[in-house]
Amino acid sequence: MENKTNILAIEGPFSFENTFQKHHRTTDTLKSMVIKPEESRFIKWINLAGKPFLLDITVVNEENGISMHQNQRVDKDIERELQTFMKRMFGTDYRLESFYEHIRENSHRVTQVTHLFHGMRVITNPDLFETTVDTIIGQQVNLKFAATLKERLIRYAGTVHRFEEDNLYIFPSPDRVAKLEYQELQDLSFSQRKSEYIIDFARLVSSGAIDLNALWNLSNQEIIDHLMPLRGIGMWTVECLMLFGLHRPNVLPAADIGLRNAVKFLYDSEKQPQTEEIRKLAEEENWYPWESYITYYLWQYLNTI
Template sequence: MEFFLPLNYPYSFEKTIKRLRTFEKSSFAAAGERLSRTIHGKRGPLLCTIGPVKGEKALHVKIEGSLAEGEQETLKQTLSRMFSTAVDLTPFYEQMGRDPVLAPVIAAREGMHFVLEPSLYECLIKTIIGQQLNVSFAATLIRRFQERAGGKVSFHGREWPLFPTAEQAARLEYEDLQALQFNRRKAEYVIDLSRLVANGELDLDSLWELNDEEVLRMLLPIRGIGRWTVECVLLFGLGRPDLLPAADIGLRNALKRVYRLDHQPSEAEVRKLGEEWAPYRSYVTFYLWDTLDNMKSG
């Protein structure tokens, strides 16, 4: 199956996927201008390949695998949401263009959109695995978890990793993950959460209907989930536009550099600065994080 996703401009596919090409925790494989990864379809694993269309304001998507009747529309919605193709950032750029400090930071990244995880379960599990770990080791654990619970599938003679379903992960024992170098507590968090989802005790799809505070109230009581974890789900799972993770160290370091402060701003100072960014605080945060990536590479 092949189809096109129209883009709301300004949209830069190159800037949007730049981090995915090198980010160790990325589930995508890059080939030229195109990205590929597996997702779960109604009849089994699917391989999705997406890339720009020369001279057109659209992305070309190719889906390989066994499709159920009527599944095309669902996949269009999923891929559109993942790549934020319907998000119009024009008002954001107009607003931030009036900010003397942030305007050049934002303008240099015009067209850069969030790329979301295909499911809230995958986003939540990856975030829990990454808690208090460096990116490299977190990526290693995610890969091991995928291979142990989700396995691999073959397309074009190549094996592709497949992120497990909650049902697959729920069948594991804590010791299975400890054997992969998960500590006991994190193994419990991952498997217990998977069992909640698999048993129907936690309906992650219901989060789409809740506001940010309601999502926090629903997820925070679950063992292993703190505010940082929920904020990551709000950003990279639900794509909420006005979230400010004021305690995030990366954001505070970026603000210190961009505003040329002689100290790392406190959480309260970040919230004060962020008042001027509403209703696009997620995007300002995202663009500021990108300045840190540039600083590392430069």
């Protein structure tokens, strides 16, 4: 272990395969993460303490869970930053066994899904700027085109590094995006409004008018109240930020078509349930405070149908 740094311990259960079987990628030619299941290892460029950092983690099985080791020595300041990032990424404040116990007591149908993907930890992206911009890009466009737009932004304003046979990206910083002009994004096929939303948001973050780090200490409602007045950010965008960035366990994206389709199949419904029907089901089966985790598991279940 002399060339490694012990970063994080996570209480079991934990399945590397189930956790990483569906990880984020921008397009087929540009990835956010390289997964090496045969080594229980994942590699990802992140922005850490304002600088690019190559996250290179090996997962080691322990008696009551797993530990994660950075495959290089780092100094104490970086180690603290890295531990915070990883805790947020894997949601270590939330015990997976507590989630499973809650589901066993309240929802037989969802229990079937948790059995299928036992040990699947939810992974989020604690880079709140990237998560927010990613969500704005995805507004009212299909997933394929959203991925194409994101890749164009990264190649234009971010950084791409080769890792063995894959291209891994570093997302552009708020300062870098803030310096862009609207027309530059429009030249990359962004709409005029989306160009304005992204660059204006970056300028607010870069100037300090919006402190994204402060969101970690706010309640869900406070986050909604803080961000909703911003141009280009609606409830769907804030929900995605809480789900995919802030790792909030108690967010129910009831209007999401993927969640509604998963419920349709799992509950043998003849038609896709509407938003209010999802909310009613969640209340009847007492999904709170694990709505986000249930949603993640149902999304994964939908991929198997």
